[in-house]
Amino acid sequence: MGEFELIGRYFRSTALEGAGPTEQVTLGIGDDAAMIAPAAEKQLVVSTDSLVLGTHFPPDYVPSNIAYRALAAAVSDLAAMGARPLGFTLALTLPEVDEIWLQSFAEGLAEAARDHRISLIGGDTTKGPLNINVTVFGEVRPRNVVRRSDAQPGDLLCVGGPLGDGGGGLAVALAAALPADLDDAARDYLLQRFWRPMAQCDLGLELAGVASAGLDISDGLLADARHLAEASGLALHIRVADLPCSQALRFWPAEQRKEWMLGAGDDYVLLFTLPVASIRSLEIWKSQGFDVTVVGEAVVGRGIWLDEGQGLEEVARPAGYQHFQGNNNV
Amino acid sequence: MGEFELIGRYFRSTALEGAGPTEQVTLGIGDDAAMIAPAAEKQLVVSTDSLVLGTHFPPDYVPSNIAYRALAAAVSDLAAMGARPLGFTLALTLPEVDEIWLQSFAEGLAEAARDHRISLIGGDTTKGPLNINVTVFGEVRPRNVVRRSDAQPGDLLCVGGPLGDGGGGLAVALAAALPADLDDAARDYLLQRFWRPMAQCDLGLELAGVASAGLDISDGLLADARHLAEASGLALHIRVADLPCSQALRFWPAEQRKEWMLGAGDDYVLLFTLPVASIRSLEIWKSQGFDVTVVGEAVVGRGIWLDEGQGLEEVARPAGYQHFQGNNNV
Numbered sequence: 001m002g003e004f005e006l007i008g009r010y011f012r013s014t015a016l017e018g019a020g021p022t023e024q025v026t027l028g029i030g031d032d033a034a035m036i037a038p039a040a041e042k043q044l045v046v047s048t049d050s051l052v053l054g055t056h057f058p059p060d061y062v063p064s065n066i067a068y069r070a071l072a073a074a075v076s077d078l079a080a081m082g083a084r085p086l087g088f089t090l091a092l093t094l095p096e097v098d099e100i101w102l103q104s105f106a107e108g109l110a111e112a113a114r115d116h117r118i119s120l121i122g123g124d125t126t127k128g129p130l131n132i133n134v135t136v137f138g139e140v141r142p143r144n145v146v147r148r149s150d151a152q153p154g155d156l157l158c159v160g161g162p163l164g165d166g167g168g169g170l171a172v173a174l175a176a177a178l179p180a181d182l183d184d185a186a187r188d189y190l191l192q193r194f195w196r197p198m199a200q201c202d203l204g205l206e207l208a209g210v211a212s213a214g215l216d217i218s219d220g221l222l223a224d225a226r227h228l229a230e231a232s233g234l235a236l237h238i239r240v241a242d243l244p245c246s247q248a249l250r251f252w253p254a255e256q257r258k259e260w261m262l263g264a265g266d267d268y269v270l271l272f273t274l275p276v277a278s279i280r281s282l283e284i285w286k287s288q289g290f291d292v293t294v295v296g297e298a299v300v301g302r303g304i305w306l307d308e309g310q311g312l313e314e315v316a317r318p319a320g321y322q323h324f325q326g327n328n329n330v
Numbered sequence: 331m332g333e334f335e336l337i338g339r340y341f342r343s344t345a346l347e348g349a350g351p352t353e354q355v356t357l358g359i360g361d362d363a364a365m366i367a368p369a370a371e372k373q374l375v376v377s378t379d380s381l382v383l384g385t386h387f388p389p390d391y392v393p394s395n396i397a398y399r400a401l402a403a404a405v406s407d408l409a410a411m412g413a414r415p416l417g418f419t420l421a422l423t424l425p426e427v428d429e430i431w432l433q434s435f436a437e438g439l440a441e442a443a444r445d446h447r448i449s450l451i452g453g454d455t456t457k458g459p460l461n462i463n464v465t466v467f468g469e470v471r472p473r474n475v476v477r478r479s480d481a482q483p484g485d486l487l488c489v490g491g492p493l494g495d496g497g498g499g500l501a502v503a504l505a506a507a508l509p510a511d512l513d514d515a516a517r518d519y520l521l522q523r524f525w526r527p528m529a530q531c532d533l534g535l536e537l538a539g540v541a542s543a544g545l546d547i548s549d550g551l552l553a554d555a556r557h558l559a560e561a562s563g564l565a566l567h568i569r570v571a572d573l574p575c576s577q578a579l580r581f582w583p584a585e586q587r588k589e590w591m592l593g594a595g596d597d598y599v600l601l602f603t604l605p606v607a608s609i610r611s612l613e614i615w616k617s618q619g620f621d622v623t624v625v626g627e628a629v630v631g632r633g634i635w636l637d638e639g640q641g642l643e644e645v646a647r648p649a650g651y652q653h654f655q656g657n658n659n660v
Contacts, residue, residue: 027475027477031411031477031478031479031545031561033375033376033377033407033408033410033411033413033466033468034375034376034377035373035374035375035376035411035470035472035475036373036374036376037368037373037374037472038367038374043365043366043367044365044366044367044368044374045363045364045365046363046364046365046366046417046419046451046452046465046467047363047364047419047452048419048420048421048452048453048454048463048465049421049454050421050422050423050454050456050458050461050463051456052423052456052457052458052459052461053458077363078363080363081361081363081365083363087376089376089377089378089465090378091378091379091380091421091463091465092380093380093382093461121376122376122377122378123378124378124379124380126380126381126382127382128380128382128383128459128461129382129458129459129461131380131382131423131458131459131461131463133378133380133421133461133463135376135378135419135421135465136363137374137376138363140365142365142367145357145365147357147361148361149361215361231361
């Protein structure tokens, strides 16, 4: 079976094309290229992410989960910019044509596309070791875009949801040593958070034009906070006691929770700075159901500083900082 | 060394960011996503291509050549749509950080970017088996876009350059059984065509709004003609004697040349249909130095028909048509 039939059979049939706004996608799958146009006064936001099977995935993964996670992780970068999702391309490298695998993969992809209101606009299939590349497109008014570089001293540092579920979810997915009393609800919640993360697009749209800076937590709070601090040229203070975590994570000891909240990554919640003048927005967002929490502030200086109740302590810049590792982007 | 440093050190330093039009790329590398905006009244054209090392590459390939070819092949899809290149993202999966490899790769990429006037706007690096994904962005006026589906019976079928060099180039690159009298000039020409193909963007811009349909020849003339014929719902007649081939290819026997011209792929020249009313454009393009040739015509019917001087014969639809093969897209 061929490249075009693959795309046709598995991806078109799942109504992936029409999952997102259709006005902006003016030419979809089937030609040499797709056409896409942001709405008037908006610009296109673009991000690309590859997912490679490695140590981060249990060997008995379900293809639909991999697909969901790959798309959600990519869309999370749009959310971080305050952009509305429009479309995505999929470049799929597969060792062989396995129709059962493809059917499952396409289902998970279609589900993620519907959940994130984004359309498949083009693709490419190649034979080789499994590699899933997703490039996402969104739109934003240029003046509202949320960059990493515009935080100001005095801004509040906030997160858009619970931290550490990426770490806890991985532990459950890998069936690592789990707490003896871990209940099914917690297990299911963490598996869902790991395999079916939901990019915070709605929150991102709220942040557009309001937050001074932001990104999504994919590398872990400390690493991503450092990205923001360095891009904005300031220091960030983080109050560990204020870091939000899910009920499910409370089955683990406090030290493990803290490790995951600070460093595990794959949480796909937004980390952003808010001018104090916009503090009222926080209450509005909470009343709208967004799970936003103030966890620290931006100050003049450099580095990431943790407040664990006994004064501030600077977090050492890891020697292998941003090390070239298994799955930077999933 | 980390993901961001990789991108920073090897790709930023080669001035890749500014190789294309800068007005449309409003936010480049370094944030969660890039921003790009087509000019007024234009839309964005998007295409994605992955390159995997396989049987099509000699084991002693030069990384700069792989990079050049990956980008040129992707840009060729923009040329086929009549779009002007703007920017591209690179998702690079690498088994290890090899600085010499990366340096060479970045140089080839920068060269291809300059030659095609396109800017690197974002990227992603992941650890895993080598996989090079390029997603390209161009702009076009929607009414001028060259699709596959709008050819009309009576239109002339044309190609934008010599055919078969992809096949001959591969033979030289693999040092397969070569003609004993093959001279250095022919060898160099074919290696250049194989490793450093130049996407026909300038021709594509001329075709925009003039050609009725078009695509780039990446799968081989017969396969790509079939794509066009099926998308447009008509038959294509091809006169074999009129197929253009390079001087270099004449070192091979006629049968081998014909095989490559019809089927080898990787030529990255444009295949397009032209309404007879626009026949004068052909002379203008030739006078501008474009190597365009009429090789047949579109007619009512179905299928691809070859005229080898003894009447028309239909080309059988290959059983493994568009077979899932090693390198569909390079």
